[in-house]
Each structure stands twice: as C-alpha cells, then as structure tokens.
Amino acid sequence: MGILDGKAAVVTGGGRGIGRGHCIHLAAQGASVIVNDIDPDEAGKVVQEISDAGGKAQANNDDIGSREGAAALVQQCADAFGGIHALVNNAGNVKDRTFLKMTDDEFDSVLRVHVKGTFMCSQEAALRMKEQGTGGSIVNTVSAAHFGNFGQTNYAGSKGAIASMTYTWALELARAGIRVNAISPAGTTRMSATAKIGGKVVDLPFIDPTLNGPFVAFLCSDEASYVTGQIFGTGAERITMLEQPKYGTQMLKPGGWQVEDILEHFPKNLGKQLENFGLMKTPYPFYDGVPPKPKA
Numbered sequence: 008m009g010i011l012d013g014k015a016a017v018v019t020g021g022g023r024g025i026g027r028g029h030c031i032h033l034a035a036q037g038a039s040v041i042v043n044d045i046d047p048d049e050a051g052k053v054v055q056e057i058s059d060a061g062g063k064a065q066a067n068n069d070d071i072g073s074r075e076g077a078a079a080l081v082q083q084c085a086d087a088f089g090g091i092h093a094l095v096n097n098a099g100n101v102k103d104r105t106f107l108k109m110t111d112d113e114f115d116s117v118l119r120v121h122v123k124g125t126f127m128c129s130q131e132a133a134l135r136m137k138e139q140g141t142g143g144s145i146v147n148t149v150s151a152a153h154f155g156n157f158g159q160t161n162y163a164g165s166k167g168a169i170a171s172m173t174y175t176w177a178l179e180l181a182r183a184g185i186r187v188n189a190i191s192p193a194g195t196t197r198m199s200a201t202a203k204i205g206g207k208v209v210d211l212p213f214i215d216p217t218l219n220g221p222f223v224a225f226l227c228s229d230e231a232s233y234v235t236g237q238i239f240g241t242g243a244e245r246i247t248m249l250e251q252p253k254y255g256t257q258m259l260k261p262g263g264w265q266v267e268d269i270l271e272h273f274p275k276n277l278g279k280q281l282e283n284f285g286l287m288k289t290p291y292p293f294y295d296g297v298p299p300k301p302k303a
C-alpha cells in the first residue's frame with residue numbers, strides 16, 4: 008500500500024538526475040508513471056528500474072518544449088493508465104553566460120524548455136484533470152537561482168517565471184480541485200556537479216539527487232490535499248518553505264510622493280534598509296560600482 012495507489016503521474020525529464028528520483032519514489036508509492044525524457048536510453052533505464060522493483064511505468068520521449076509533445080505526453084498517460092492525477096514539471100536545461108554576452112538562442116532555448124514546457128504540459132494536464140473531474144496535483148520546479156544568480160539570466164528568469172506561474176495557477180485551478188506547488192530541489196547531477204568559484208571550476212560535495220522524490224510523492228498525494236500555492240526547498244536533509252513574495256516596509260505620504268519628498272525621506276528610511284540579494288545573499292553593497300549608503 009502506498010499513498011499514490013491508483014494514481015497516474017507524469018514526470019518530465021524523468022530519465023536522469025532529480026527527475027529519475029521523482030519517478031522511482033512516485034512508483035514506489037503505487038503510482039503508475041510516465042517517464043518522459045528526450046533521451047530515450049535514459050527514460051528506458053528508469054522504466055526498467057521501476058518494473059524490476061515491481062512498479063508500473065512507461066517511457067515517453069516527446070519534447071516537452073513543443074505543444075505536440077506536451078499534448079502527446081498527457082495523452083499517453085490517459086491511454087496507458089486511464090487518466091492523469093499528477094504532473095511533475097522537472098525537465099530542464101542550462102546555457103549559462105553573463106548577461107551582456109548572452110545570445111538570443113541561449114535565452115530562447117532555456118525559456119523554451121523551462122517556461123513554455125511547464126506552461127504547455129500543465130495546461131494539457133489541467134484540462135484533462137478538469138475533464139476527468141478528479142482534481143489533481145501539479146508540481147513545478149524552480150531553483151534558488153531565481154533569487155538572482157551570476158551568469159544565469161535565462162535560467163534565473165525562467166525559474167522566476169515558473170514561481171509566478173505556480174502562484175497564479177494555484178489561484179485559478181483551485182475550483183477544479185487541482186493543487187499547484189513547486190519545489191526548489193538540490194542534488195548532484197550533470198547540471199550541478201561543479202560550480203565556478205573565484206573563476207575556478209570546482210567539484211561540489213555529492214548530494215543524492217533522488218532524495219527530492221519523497222516530498223514530491225507527498226505533494227502528489229491526497230495526504231497533501233490542503234497544500235497549494237507553496238514553494239518548498241527539498242533535497243538532502245532539508246525541507247524548507249520559501250517565503251511568499253510580498254511587499255515589506257513602506258513609506259506613506261498622503262497625496263503621493265513628489266521627487267523632492269523622495270530625496271528627503273528615501274535615504275533616511277527605505278534607503279537604510281536595502282537588503283542583500285541574489286542566491287549567495289552577498290552583503291549589500293558588494294560591487295565597486297555601487298557606493299555604500301549615504302550617511303544620514
């Protein structure tokens with residue numbers, strides 16, 4: 008008996024890395040799983056692994072960055088397993104380059120898989136869940152890179168867009184009983200085995216990428232029926248909540264702010280509370296070109 012008995016799930020990019028872990032844990036909890044990956048060999052290996060362990064899975068090799076691929080993927084799940092109850096949008100790619108050097112192709116390629124792929128797969132799945140009348144669960148994948156990360160305009164922008172789509176779909180799909188959450192995973196994969204630190208490429212400590220799977224299985228199950236519109240950091244030993252974006256400290260002026268008011272009040276108030284930012288939360292200010300805050 009598992010918490011996903013009788014449910015059908017799709018995992019995009021499930022052939023390796025973090026997605027493979029999702030597939031294995033979903034299947035171990037009783038779900039029938041479509042293992043999607045544009046790499047057929049890797050998807051096939053995961054299906055074999057699940058079958059060997061007594062689970063149920065089928066491979067799918069559609070490109071989730073195309074509408075035809077997204078539609079065919081969801082259709083395969085319905086044909087094979089009688090419906091779809093969970094979608095995990097995990098597929099991803101990276102094409103890192105600093106902002107001023109990034110090409111249109113590098114930008115488009117990453118947005119295509121992450122943003123458009125997540126949009127199209129979710130739309131196809133949610134339409135099907137609504138038609139079934141069963142409700143369901145969508146789990147998106149973001150990254151702490153969306154806080155801002157050097158050299159990742161396309162990737163950080165994609166993950167920020169996915170976070171915003173998660174909140175929006177949680178609002179829109181609630182009436183159809185469809186919950187939408189996201190994880191910000193961690194794990195050593197070909198995407199994250201090394202990092203450039205101080206201009207040098209270094210190996211990072213190993214984190215088992217499959218350890219994000221148990222929480223994804225929970226989010227896909229009815230045990231999480233009260234959880235929607237949330238983003239969780241997962242992987243290794245942690246499960247953490249991402250704070251909801253919201254307005255912070257404010258300055259109010261009846262009638263509105265004129266430039267002279269701003270020049271007088273901003274440095275003494277909000278100007279003293281500027282926060283550290285970016286994935287590394289480097290102390291602000293951190294570049295030679297950004298001067299320290301003016302003395303009041």
Ligand SMILES: NC(=O)c1ccc[n+]([C@@H]2O[C@H](COP(=O)([O-])OP(=O)(O)OC[C@H]3O[C@@H](n4cnc5c(N)ncnc54)[C@H](O)[C@@H]3O)[C@@H](O)[C@H]2O)c1
Pocket residue numbers: 019020021022023024025026043044045046049069070071072096097098099100120124148149150151191192193194195196197198199216
């Ligand atoms: N590895 C990390 O530490 C980390 C951290 C934060 C977020 N993430 C996110 O987790 C997800 C998985 O990353 P990973 O590290 O396992 O990467 P990975 O490269 O090991 O796996 C991604 C898989 O997606 C597949 N894929 C790519 N484009 C596809 C497409 N168009 N259609 C179908 N499949 C496609 C690839 O073939 C690959 O098997 C990504 O969304 C990534 O951004 C990873």
